[in-house]
Amino acid sequence: MRGFWPIFKRELFAFFVTPLAWVLLTVFLLVQGAHFFLLVDHLSTVTADAGDQTPLEAFFGDTVVLYLVLFLLVPPMTMRLFAEERRSGTIETLMTAPVSVPAVVLAKYAAALVTYIAMWLPTVLYVLILARTGGIDLHAAAASYLGVIVVGAGYLAIGLFMSALTRSQFLALLGTALVVLLLFLVGMGEFVTRDGTTLHDVCVHLSVWSTMTEMARGVVDSRRLVWGATLIVLPLFGTVRVVDAWAWG
Amino acid sequence: MTAIAVDKLTKRYGTHLAIHDVSFTVPRGSITGFLGPNGAGKTTTLRILAGSLGKTSGTVTVAGFDVETSSLEARARIGYLPEQAPLYPEMRVVEYLTFRAELKGVARRDRRAWVDEAMEKAVVGGVRDAMIGKLSKGYRQRVGLADALVARPEIVLLDEPTAGLDPNQIHEVRALLRGLGGAHTVLLSTHVLSEVEASCDRVVVLARGELVAEGSLEVLHAAAGSFVVVLRGEPEAARTVASAVADVTRVEASSVDEGTTRLVVHLAASASIDPVVAALVSAGMGVREVSPVRTSLEEAFRALTLTDKGDETGASS
């Protein structure tokens, strides 16, 4: 793991000195703030309906806003990671330092993940506010955040992999967005395939939507976590192979 | 004591043969100039030495470590300045060098002192807090140089370290290079031959991906020898005879006075003048005087790297 720590620190630094980071953070918090506002508004006016849906479920599950946020947030966060280093040539100075390829890959990934988690932190305030008005299940809240982190971590790993495949940040952005969209659509298959068919089961199992809906209810299914871990580990492993291949292929 | 050993190195880019069966060594503590026309394969070789490019075949050992099987150990002992000196534009000079020192494993307590030392050597102290993206090309090159030196590596590989520098800066870098010999082993590629004469004690010359000369500067001078031959005879006849001898690349003939001719005979790498003298004598031209001409490095370079066919470089086919 030689080189992990300095690269991790530099990546965090590099992300937050770009204007892009602050644009993303602002848009993210604006969208989540508006979302929260609409949610509270909704819950306070339609009290009769609120019985079958907890605020957490409305915030994290059964809502397209979350996916919109992930879809808009993750690709620009990861596009730079390897593509920019290869375009500008700094990858050569990086890789000729005594660092191991897994350390480089994991350091970049960890920096993106920490940034992502940091972006979600302010939203904990919303949950706390909801908790004060009563009726919030802390277990379900923890499960919701676990879901957000697992799904986000998978998307970030896919973004990192895409960034390693090309010198163009734009192509990395496009590739990540496409794969994320595809994953979402596979999950949507749950609602178009017939109940009881294998295809339906597969769709349900792979569905990010159902994962989040379940977790917002406080249900943590280990099979969903395994699928989440696969979405993280597979792209990371692929990235290590790709980075290895640039030099030695 | 060998710091760098390259043995039968071959590198193909797809079907294009960039390096073909090149072997040379660089002794510890020496400053070795790495010469060759554009496309000769200097950058390719340096990248293989630095561990950023895989080879096709052969073995490369740096500081006693195979660059492929003991890559980390080898890289820990190398300071490398790539051809374009790529840097992170959003960092300040001192931040960047501190990052690089940490990345190369310089202990925390030494970091500040070593970074300061590298900045002093590369003369970038004046821009220590400047954003790298806003520096001029020359300064960026020098930050790259400071980066190559920051971890006090045993071996320093520099790919055209003075490209883009103004004459004052070139002068400073040369002084810096001379100061590096002994403690460090330096292999530097360059197109500036006066730089080689000023700072190197050895040279390795590539052309079209093959090794054409290796050794001290004296060897290089002698390798592409020219001789002045004074003889009795007509210029044209003498020229014809001399030109016909193998290994003679070029002959200039001039008439000194009635019946006496002065020839300047240029020989191919490490050829002897004896066959030329023998040929002239057996053609009935009395040779009165033979003396070597100390060629300039430029001439030696041209003689070594241009083929008789006259093709200029080994640019990709």
Ligand SMILES: Nc1ncnc2c1ncn2[C@@H]1O[C@H](COP(=O)(O)OP(=O)(O)OP(=O)(O)O)[C@@H](O)[C@H]1O
């Ligand atoms: N990435 C690459 N892909 C394909 N061919 C390459 C690549 N890099 C270099 N070459 C070819 O390999 C040969 C050697 O190139 P190299 O860059 O090593 O030359 P050089 O001696 O450094 O030249 P210069 O003096 O111009 O810097 C050239 O013919 C070049 O076209």
Ligand SMILES: [Mg+2]
């Ligand atoms: Mg070059």
